[in-house]
Amino acid sequence: MNIPKKNLLILLAALTAAMAATAFADSNPPITNWINDPVTPLAEGVRTNFYMMCAMTAPFFFGPIIALFYAIYRFDAKRNPKPATWHDNLPLEIAWTVIPALLLVVAAFVTYPLLVSFKNPPKARPDLVVDVVGQQFFWQYTYPRYDVTVVDDGTGVSPLILPVDKVVTFNGTASQVNHAWWVPAFGIKFDVIPGRISNAWAQVKREGFYKGQCAELCGEGHAVMLIHVKVVSDEEFRRFILSKNPEATFDDKTAVAEVPSDSLKDIASANTTIKKEIGQ
């Protein structure tokens, strides 16, 4: 009827070991994401916020689990042949309703400033605006100010190039189906939806090569719709722009405000017979 206790312990130990092995499994190619390698203020915010949630929820996870194991041990019919008869305790019930509710209010307040900063970049006028267009199955990026367009076909041969430490605003839409632009190391992800323009911002603090991928099912090529971002120095960024468009100028005073460019609006409202204001 019963598996001997020893076997149960072995099974539990195996389970724990398997989980631990998973959690610490070392992967060969470097992974760029917000938890190992947060390179923007938002990604750092996400990480801090995540650790805060870990700390706040830990008692509510380990508490019940420890209580459960203790009860399984202590209130085994062999150890405790006569069950208790109580089945109500109003103060206790009120306590375990009110205390978690209050903690959640705290969590919500702590998170709020970060939430606002997702919508509000540190500069009202970003240093650079990039138009992101999701297509089946590649990403098309346009720097409207420099009239330069690059296409990341998923192989990483022509990545999106961004200057380090500059505030970049992304305005995104899609021309056929929904996609989502996700680079974990930047701490942002935004859906690009036909007919709509969504946005996000990033200020990448470190040069490097960052990976991402489409995060909304978009068809057969969804899995290979990979994102590659190369963050370079300002000089190298200018060289890249000039190599694509020798007539580009870098006069900061004429930096475009964070309005979606006309070309992006055209894509978002392509084939629109009923013209409407595209906005948030």
Next chain:
Amino acid sequence: MSGLLEERAKATEVYVPGGEHAPGHPGHTGIMRWLTTVDHKLIGVMYLWLSLFMALVGGAFAGVIRAQLAVPIPGKDVVSAAFYNQMIGMHATMMLFFVLIPAFAGFGNYFVPILIGARDMAFPKLNAFSFWLLIPSAILMFTSFAFGATGAGWTGYPPLSNSTYSANMGVDMWVFGLHLAGISSILGAINFITTMANMRAPGMKWFCMPMFCWAWLVNSWLILIGTPVLAGALTMLLTDRMMGTGFFDPARGGDPLLYQHLFWFYSHPAVYIMILPGFGAVSHVLASFSGKKLFGYKGMVYAVAMIGILGFLVWGHHMFTTGMATWLRNFFGFMTMLIAVPTGVKIFSWLATIWGGSIRFTVAMKFALAFIATFTCGGISGLFLANIPFDVQAHDSYFVVAHFHYVMVGGSIMTIFAMTYYWFPKMSGRFLSESRGNLVFWFFLIGLNLTFFPMHVVGIEGMARRIHTYRPEFIEINRLISLGYLFMVLAGVIFVADILHTVMKKPRTAPADPWGVNDIQNTLEWETTSPPAPHNFDRLPRIAPATGH
């Protein structure tokens, strides 16, 4: 449930299984008895067989997914990307609409009337109709593979699911199939609500109803309010596809985002539809095998009701990345966190129920105890997802896959196992094997944690969901996940074999109260024979005025 049957001493002990009282349409035997029955118990059993069969199908689909992800080498794919996308959508559709919902509907059909002391459901013929609607629905789902099943996932977001990007008939068949399943659910919900409102035994006040009935009552309201909205969204998708309307087409003044709002207005409450009856049943199991009464019965009832109400105010948390306004994000995020409060009340009350008890470790109890742990894990990861900055990163990553599998496998499926082992002797008069049940339990528990726990890690590391291939850095962890799947398959095989063996070979030996729990629990299913007579009770049970709660 402290009401005591006045005529308990005279309770039916004379029913001969398979004898002249065999339930079913009079004059029919064999297969015709099942095809023509309007008896809530036979209908319940048919729901359960359907659910078991579909679990094998849905599990096989999951096997295709795990096989492909174990060897994601380009050019050596197990299945094509297109077929993989069909698999993920149909795996979810099968598991949600043909496994979880029918399993709960099966146990609900069988036990809600008995637990309230009724003779049958309020509308027996409607009840049979609800069940039989699922058959054409399932046939539509299966035959859709011949035409290219839907590749837009179970969420079916347009524009991917519209006639331009999913030109084949699969999406239409999927929509019609869901429509039939939805009608079945709605009719069932009406039946449950009416039954509980009107057919409780004399003396059974609302607050004498067992937890399982309360859970089903709230569940029925969720189905009744939510499902028509899903039907609306699917119909709009259908007319977009077939009749040239433009509800979701920006080129014709529509908006793809509208579909997401309508879809999640149903599909968020739907996740509660897929677990509330399990909450109810697990309360019975934990109390029974602890030898105690359920702790905080009224608080538990309010908690279930609260989960139901809040469940309608959180659909936006599936759409945090769509660029909604900060205040709206905040509202949905906070409401989602708030659901943790009644959910916490339930977990704490279950622990208080076993606290001080005298626990008998039957297989049913093991599943119920393990459920507390695995469901807590799913609940806590839900709290993380309510936290918007993190959710934006976790959205559409494997973290979300881990979360909802912990809720639906670690939650719902564990409760379904617990219910099966708990109520099987009542339903068939035969005990399932406890020793084989132990194997099922341990293989399943290990398999489920091995499969779904690493998904948290790989999701945080940045692996998106619904992809048939991935960056090489995720390969080890994915192989581990695929290994975990095999453990669950093993559990499933033993479980099905044991059920078939028990039904076909074992004699009916279960007494009216097979677990010896009725002196403390006083729930009505133990007052009648195992299996119950067609009319459930020889005399209408009368419930003494409640003294306990």
